Amino acid sequence: MGASGSSPASSVSASVDAAAPDTPAVSAEKPKCKACCACPETKRVRDACIVENGEENCTKLIEDHKACMRKMGFNI
Missing domain, CATH: 1.10.287.1130 (CytochromE C oxidase copper chaperone)
Known part of the structure; x- marks a missing residue:
């Protein structure tokens, strides 16, 4: 159970990290x-x-x- 629980978290982290560089630039400069x-x-x-x-x-x-x-x- 621990291994499968960490996989989705890793996937979420990866997708958040991938989106992170774009998000601050948009919200920083309106x-x-x-x-x-x-x-x-x-x-x-x-x-x-x-x-x-x-x-x-x-x-x-x-x-x-x-x-x-x-x-x-x-x-x-």
Whole structure:
């Protein structure tokens, strides 16, 4: 019984440890504005590229905008 009791605890610990690095970052930095208003400079360039060239041709600008949103505290 002791061995089977420690296995689930180990599984829970492992899953908690895996989730732990993400959780503090999200709760430590709460967004200071709404998502629609965050990162207007990267959003504008990204949107223009998508309209003119299609989403598949703008992956760098999309990733830049996502990085900016993460810095602003959004979980994207």
